[in-house]
Amino acid sequence: MxxxxxxxxxxxxxxxxxxxxxxxxxxxxxxxxxxxxxxxxxxxxxxxxxxxxxxxxxxxxxxxxxxxxxxxxxxxxxxxxxxxxxxxxxxxxxxxxxxxxxxxxxxxxxxxxxxxxxxxxxxxxxxxxxxxxxxxxxxxxxxxxxxxxxxxxxxxxxxxxxxxxxxxxxxxxxxxxxxxxxxxxxxxxxxxxxxxxxxxxxxxxxxxxxxxxxxxxxxxxxxxxxxxxxxxxxNATRKTTFINRFKTQMQVSNLLWVRKQYGAGAYLVLMIHYYTLVPIVYAWKMTANLRQGKPLLSELTNQRAFAQQVGIFSRFFWATLFNQNLFFKV
Missing domain, CATH: 3.90.550.10 (Spore Coat Polysaccharide Biosynthesis Protein SpsA; Chain A)
Known part of the structure; x- marks a missing residue:
């Protein structure tokens, strides 16, 4: 060299x-x-x-x-x-x-x-x-x-x-x-x-x-x-579905990126979207269970996983919204 x-x-x-x-x-x-x-x-x-x-x-x-x-x-x-x-x-x-x-x-x-x-x-x-x-x-x-x-x-x-x-x-x-x-x-x-x-x-x-x-x-x-x-x-073998497809650390970082690049409004729209979806995906699955003759609360694994992810996103809500100097590590 x-x-x-x-x-x-x-x-x-x-x-x-x-x-x-x-x-x-x-x-x-x-x-x-x-x-x-x-x-x-x-x-x-x-x-x-x-x-x-x-x-x-x-x-x-x-x-x-x-x-x-x-x-x-x-x-x-x-x-x-x-x-x-x-x-x-x-x-x-x-x-x-x-x-x-x-x-x-x-x-x-x-x-x-x-x-x-x-x-x-x-x-x-x-x-x-x-x-x-x-x-x-x-x-x-x-x-x-x-x-x-x-x-x-x-x-x-x-x-x-x-x-x-x-x-x-x-x-x-x-x-x-x-x-x-x-x-x-x-x-x-x-x-x-x-x-x-x-x-x-x-x-x-x-x-x-x-x-x-x-x-x-x-x-x-x-x-x-x-x-x-x-x-x-x-992560290479992680199973995903349409509603439960986010890697949690990746999405926490993506939300911070959206907030920084596009502003608080764009970030709030995304979070409201997630909060609104939680009861919707539960209601959809429970309705499908009733129609198929299954127990009302059966097969809710994906819905629980999505709700848990939204809960993790929420841990960083105020820090993201106000662009705080926090280490965004899940």
Missing amino acids: STTSPDVSIIIVNYKTPQLIIDCLHSVQQHTQGIDFEVIIIDNESGDNSELLVRAAFPEAQFPQIRWFNMGYNAGFGRANNFGMKQAQGRNLLLLNSDTLLVDDLITRCSQLLDRQRDVAAVGAMQINRDGQVHTQLYTRFAQLRRFCYILPERWLNRVFPDNQYADPNEVDWIIGAFLMTRQSTIAQTGNFDERFFMYGEDVELGWRLRRQGRMLVLRDGFFVHLEYGSDAS
């Missing part, structure tokens, strides 16, 4: 995922050519031997680019990345999930794009699985997430919250934080992640501010493998 400042600082947050990081860094090492880079790993108090395993796989004599830092507590995604960005020496910053794998020299391509196209604030790429299939649920528009927050007919929501349209097929509203590259200078103008977010939603909110600095691009012919659920495998 050059003694001068690197072209790219790769920032990876670790929470009990040493083998994923080892696999990720092997792919970085294999595919990244022609640029200098450093790797900054931020550990969210894993309480295991993650650092020893990673350093054993990448001895300093052979791979001196790695710098390891311990947060001392589980700081979540945004705070850990903010700490990593403060340590970064690279001209460009790459936020990279531990559960990702490169399949070509995407890092060099994105870095060179940012160097050439000064009107671009940040760049990402398409997510694929191990088999090379593109992830079908790729959110790149703010309106997509707003529609997801509502439990209402999709056709109506599409009219109320239409997607922004761009002439450039690569241009988007925001970029997922699993692979997001921007400049040090852009972050200096935009500001870091909002540290109230524990996990999820912080990349959407940062994207809103990054868009003020320039275009946001997701390269349709650029790909990286995103395994997902690296440090929370339980």
